Amino acid sequence: MLDRYEVIIAGGGHAGCEAAAAAARSGAHVLLLAIDARAIGSMSCNPAIGGVGKGHLVREIDVFGGIIAEAADDAAIHYRMLNASKGAAVHGPRVQADRGLYRASIQRRLSAIPGLDIGQGEVTEIRLDGSKVAGVVIDGERSISAATVILASGTFLGGRLFRGWERLDGGRIDEPGAHRLAQQIRDIGIPVSRLKTGTPPRLDGRTINWSGIARQESDAQPWTMAAATQRRANPQLFCGITRTNPATHDLIRSNFDQSPLFSGDIGGRGPRYCPSIEDKVRRFADRDGHQIFLEPETRDGHHIYPNGISTSLPTEVQQRFLRTIAGLSEVEIVAPGYAVEYDHVDPRRLSTQLESRDIDGLFFAGQINGTTGYEEAAAQGLVAGLAASARVTGRVPTTFDRASSYIGVMIDDLTLQGVTEPYRMLTARAEHRLHLRADNAEARLGAAALATTALTDAQRAALSTRAEHRARAHSVLATMPPATLAIDDDVLTLDALEGIPMDIRSEILSDWRYAPYVRRQRADVERMKATTITLPATFDYAAVRGLSSEMVERLSASRPDSLAQASRLRGVTPAALTALLVAIRTAA
Numbered sequence: 001m002l003d004r005y006e007v008i009i010a011g012g013g014h015a016g017c018e019a020a021a022a023a024a025r026s027g028a029h030v031l032l033l034a035i036d037a038r039a040i041g042s043m044s045c046n047p048a049i050g051g052v053g054k055g056h057l058v059r060e061i062d063v064f065g066g067i068i069a070e071a072a073d074d075a076a077i078h079y080r081m082l083n084a085s086k087g088a089a090v091h092g093p094r095v096q097a098d099r100g101l102y103r104a105s106i107q108r109r110l111s112a113i114p115g116l117d118i119g120q121g122e123v124t125e126i127r128l129d130g131s132k133v134a135g136v137v138i139d140g141e142r143s144i145s146a147a148t149v150i151l152a153s154g155t156f157l158g159g160r161l162f163r164g165w166e167r168l169d170g171g172r173i174d175e176p177g178a179h180r181l182a183q184q185i186r187d188i189g190i191p192v193s194r195l196k197t198g199t200p201p202r203l204d205g206r207t208i209n210w211s212g213i214a215r216q217e218s219d220a221q222p223w224t225m226a227a228a229t230q231r232r233a234n235p236q237l238f239c240g241i242t243r244t245n246p247a248t249h250d251l252i253r254s255n256f257d258q259s260p261l262f263s264g265d266i267g268g269r270g271p272r273y274c275p276s277i278e279d280k281v282r283r284f285a286d287r288d289g290h291q292i293f294l295e296p297e298t299r300d301g302h303h304i305y306p307n308g309i310s311t312s313l314p315t316e317v318q319q320r321f322l323r324t325i326a327g328l329s330e331v332e333i334v335a336p337g338y339a340v341e342y343d344h345v346d347p348r349r350l351s352t353q354l355e356s357r358d359i360d361g362l363f364f365a366g367q368i369n370g371t372t373g374y375e376e377a378a379a380q381g382l383v384a385g386l387a388a389s390a391r392v393t394g395r396v397p398t399t400f401d402r403a404s405s406y407i408g409v410m411i412d413d414l415t416l417q418g419v420t421e422p423y424r425m426l427t428a429r430a431e432h433r434l435h436l437r438a439d440n441a442e443a444r445l446g447a448a449a450l451a452t453t454a455l456t457d458a459q460r461a462a463l464s465t466r467a468e469h470r471a472r473a474h475s476v477l478a479t480m481p482p483a484t485l486a487i488d489d490d491v492l493t494l495d496a497l498e499g500i501p502m503d504i505r506s507e508i509l510s511d512w513r514y515a516p517y518v519r520r521q522r523a524d525v526e527r528m529k530a531t532t533i534t535l536p537a538t539f540d541y542a543a544v545r546g547l548s549s550e551m552v553e554r555l556s557a558s559r560p561d562s563l564a565q566a567s568r569l570r571g572v573t574p575a576a577l578t579a580l581l582v583a584i585r586t587a588a
Contacts, residue, residue: 012040015366022385041106052092164314370419
């Protein structure tokens with residue numbers, strides 16, 4: 001490690017890795033710091049990448065030369081297109097990954113990026129020069145200077161683990177939390193709250209009765225997560241499907257008093273769309289069962305991830321309720337589940353580049369901003385990495401908007417609305433989801449990616465070639481009778497489209513089928529753009545005549561960038577928007 005860098009990233013999880021890759025590829029001199037460098041790229045919870053909404057984010061990151069999609073393909077041992085029977089707009093590409101292969105792929109890809117150094121140590125302090133970042137202090141001793149710092153601490157910031165009556169320090173099991181840094185952030189005055197997430201017990205697959213469990217095979221269709229992946233790298237494994245039952249629920253219910261979720265020990269809210277099994281049993285008391293996916297964690301070992309039963313109950317209770325489930329009557333636990341509570345900052349105090357409004361040059365990415373999930377974290381890492389690099393190299397930063405990307409939807413939601421529970425990307429969050437498909441991420445964002453310096457020459461050439469294929473396909477289809485395109489997918493085999501990759505053929509056909517609806521959405525977007533008026537970051541809402549104290553509070557907390565953004569704030573009335581418009585025009 002040197003004594004000075006342009007960008008320092010604290011945290012080697014999915015946000016930190018993507019931020020480091022994006023910043024270094026864009027020309028900045030970068031240091032990625034992790035408490036344990038051997039754990040960089042680890043999958044803390046479910047060894048899977050993608051899904052509905054989440055897969056869209058992965059494909060968008062891939063367009064900008066990100067590493068998560070290619071690493072997912074390197075490690076994939078099970079491919080599954082979620083919602084495959086529905087329209088393309090809600091298809092969710094998802095892969096189950098071998099943990100070791102994924103971590104190795106991430107580390108290999110990071111080590112190959114020029115200008116990126118990797119160091120080991122805990123960031124215990126952010127060095128400040130007034131209200132500007134000056135660098136970091138590692139392990140309470142060594143000082144390293146930097147023009148920008150990205151905090152990507154995941155669940156480690158003030159992290160504490162819970163399992164029954166056990167209380168452990170850490171961001172994940174056997175890894176300590178970042179408590180000195182957590183205290184400094186609070187002392188600076190950055191708004192901080194607590195959130196909670198959890199993980200299920202890991203099972204020994206050799207003790208599962210697979211003959212009594214439904215099998216879910218990997219998809220036969222040869223799709224991949226990354227555009228550059230030519231073929232699947234590994235033998236494909238199956239997943240199992242089983243369910244909890246009334247006996248399971250009775251046992252869990254009788255041990256509610258041993259759950260830290262209900263004792264008051266955990267104050268942070270957990271993810272609504274991925275609740276613990278205790279939450280499910282209490283909140284959905286009328287349900288007689290909940291589905292569990294038994295997912296392999298490695299191609300060579302025996303560890304199984306039981307997706308759907310995250311828990312913080314005592315180990316002994318976990319063992320007992322597992323054995324009430326079909327196929328698991330003799331199952332053994334390899335590692336018990338637990339809950340983790342951690343600090344997050346209020347993302348409304350961040351710009352749309354994920355830079356702090358309080359400390360110049362300080363960026364935040366990942367779960368520290370109140371999100372949950374590898375994909376959400378990686379997308380924020382991309383945004384912060386591109387922005388920090390643009391800051392130090394003097395380039396115009398890349399912007400993401402709601403009309404062209406799920407990344408833009410997420411950033412807008414976070415920085416405008418804030419969070420009251422861990423934020424998870426869902427297709428329902430995107431008002432333009434007919435256009436924002438997982439299969440057309442390149443078409444939507446390719447031009448923006450080519451405008452950056454984040455792509456290698458090979459990536460730039462591949463993106464340009466695939467854009468030419470799309471242009472040719474659109475040209476061919478434009479000469480065909482519209483009725484032909486509405487019949488079936490046989491059009492994909494037309495001789496006229498020979499030489500165009502099959503995934504692009506499918507994408508273009510979906511474009512044509514969705515076109516009338518997308519045109520209507522785009523017209524709505526253009527109308528909004530035509531009335532967009534910017535709001536300065538220093539705008540004094542209290543000085544606006546006609547704004548109630550409630551409106552002043554909402555707008556001051558969120559600091560929207562434009563009148564269009566302000567219109568999407570919860571509770572902001574048309575009258576308040578009119579008052580703002582008058583104030584802005586008067587000031588001009």
